[in-house]
Amino acid sequence: MTLNTALRRRVYSQLETGATEADYLMIAGFLSDLCPDFMLLKTSWGRLPLMKEAGQGNRSLEYEHLEMREAWRQIEKYAMAMAKVQKQEREWLWQGVEYNGPYPLPIIGNLFDVPKSKPWIGFRDICMKYGDVIFLRTQSQSHLVLNSRAAISELLDKRTANTSDRLVCPSTRLVGGEWVLGVMSYGARWRSYRRAFWQHFRPGAIDRYRPVQLAAVRTFLGKLLHDPENLKRHINFTVATALLKITYGIEVEDEKSELLERVDTALDGTAQIMVPGRFAVDYIPLLEHVPAWFPGAGYHDVFKQLRSKDMQFKELLLASRSTVSPYGAQYHAKPIVDILLSKTSNGLVSYNELAQDVTAVALAGTTSESSMATLQATFLALSLYPEVQKKAQAELDAVVGPSRLPNFGDRDSLVYVNAIVKESFRWFTVTPLGISHCTVEDDEFRGYFIPAGTVLTANIWAVMHDPNTYENPDEFYPERFIRNGKLDPNVVDPSAFVFGSGRRICPGRYFADASLFLNVASILHAFHISPPVDQAGQPIKVGVAMSDRFIS
């Protein structure tokens, strides 16, 4: 696939000479004219409208040029690389080379080989036939599914410079999600955002959130005591209120507050865009340009609604924020948003945008929902395994005693409770496929050519349920992490996988881990958890089932 050389030369010369805003828009026009050539190249197409928005918003022009040049190069490179992949496949077919996956069909590729429901299980089953890495592709997209620790480590941990990008689908962009840290393309802007976020969630920094976490857990215990039926609502309340307090300084007292309802709605929107290919427009990019009035183009309204809910949510958060230190007299720090807003923006980071986006994501995206889901799964496990509760309670009685509640200082002495925390992360694996990464440059893996833009999905669930690593993986068995009364360093720590890998690894993992520890220790010290009972007082049989969402 080649591009019109004259046009290409013209575009490059404009880009190299530091174009003005008007030139910039003109170049964006050229690129749009080229689109028909790349109609099926989702990754490239996904980046184009970014350029159309040139000069809008408050991003620096210099940065826009940089990004546009980069996008242009990507388009060319990706087009040529996909042609190379298909040539390679044809050659393999002729030569009878063994292929790591179902062989792609002409035109549609492996479209029908992607499991539609609970794909983490389907991928695991496919890999039993083809090996730990499955190669899949559609006409426009190469995809590798990594089903083993070795493959994840080899690609996502050891080649991070090339495997830390994200695929920004048209649907993500249409709901304004491309500026969200978790889905943002890898590059200078992501690095600045990530650094700013990390400063507030690195191990040393999160200690100041302890008073807020302690208060949230104690309120949670009170709610459980008086109203155990509404467990899920209380879990959501405790997770969201702690984060609202440290990020915005907002104190929420009522479970039915408008703000919390908005968190729920925002969660839904974010969860939807986190699944690449969730919307038809991701498969057929042309749909994006079908006018909203056209019959069947109702998806435009869906995107519009998601975008506007997201905007309203952020505005409400900023309007409700407080500047008072939420951490008590011991720590004099301000809420995170306040710190960000007091900084002067530079060319790459607008702290204003960062304050709106990053913290809203912390609240609405992977953060709250994965923390909520993990705590829900822990309750489920404990209700199904009463003997685990008994052992933990005996340990808590011995270490903490009857006259107080556990706190962070008890952590090192509570070996069994720590093992429950590890097992909770492993057993249910709330983000079974993590968030897919994407390659920046062409690469080679085990003899195969992988084009730039290849999606890399780590099947975290498969790794956490591999019987070679964890015996009887479906059992909730914290003892697997203990040897001679201590945590066994030879057993694979689930935290090394459930929070993702490489440069994109979850920056909130230390906060999430501390929070789960405090919850598990406090709940088990105060309560006995059993399955619900029916009207006749008989226990209702509780089953374990994962939902099909990005966060299960």
Ligand code: HEM
């Ligand atoms: C049980 C709780 C949590 C789980 C299981 C979890 C899991 C994950 C996973 C699997 C990823 C993708 C990593 C990758 O791409 O390889 C991720 C990304 C992320 N997480 Fe978490 N997370 C949790 C809690 C949190 C918390 C508490 C925060 C913030 C306070 C947070 C903030 C983020 C952010 C900002 C990203 C995007 C990072 C990037 O793309 O650079 N998460 N998380």
